[in-house]
Amino acid sequence: MLEALIFVVFPFCMVFAAISDMLSMTIANRVSIILVVTFAAVAPLTGMDLASVGWHFAAAGLALSATFALFAIGGMGGGDAKLIAASSLWMGLNLNLLFYLVISTMIGGALTLLILSYRNSPLADLTGGNMFLRHFADRKAGIPYGLALGLGGLIAYPESPLVQWATAYLSTH
DSSP states (O other): OHHHHHHHHHHHHHHHHHHHHHHHSOOOHHHHHHHHHHHHHHHHHTTOOHHHHHHHHHHHHHHHHHHHHHHHTTSSOHHHHHHHHHHHHHHOSSHHHHHHHHHHHHHHHHHHHHHHHHHTSHHHHHHTTSTTTHHHHOTTSOOOHHHHHHHHHHHHGGGSHHHHHHHHHHHHO
16 A cells, blocks of 8 residues: 555656646645655655655755745746655655756756747647647746656656665565
């Protein structure tokens, strides 16, 4: 059961956040809350010591501090900031967190360039009414960065400490 939570909750939340941001330009607070509460409940049950749990929360705190500053100056949406912090909690303060942030940034940069190109093309006028493309076509809308965070999270997650624990546990039982 514990392994199922590890394999399902984080990926589901990241996919939900990506699709939600793409369709509505919002990421519900409940996504970040579910990530934090589930991690807090699951991590100790895996045998993770309190110091390691503390380092995971430190990663989330550092991420929240940085992203809140970006939110305050208008460089990032609030949902994105909270999602980065909550997902950083699952990655921990290690190289996997750096990989997650770098891969998400690269995907976000590519996504931004693609969306800006699309917005300035005649294709945006033709397809902008589609529910999946309307925010991509809207020149006044921001970039649904939750899509990049979702993809980056899914790419980095297999190397996270909890997935590594669950994989090792399943291979021995």
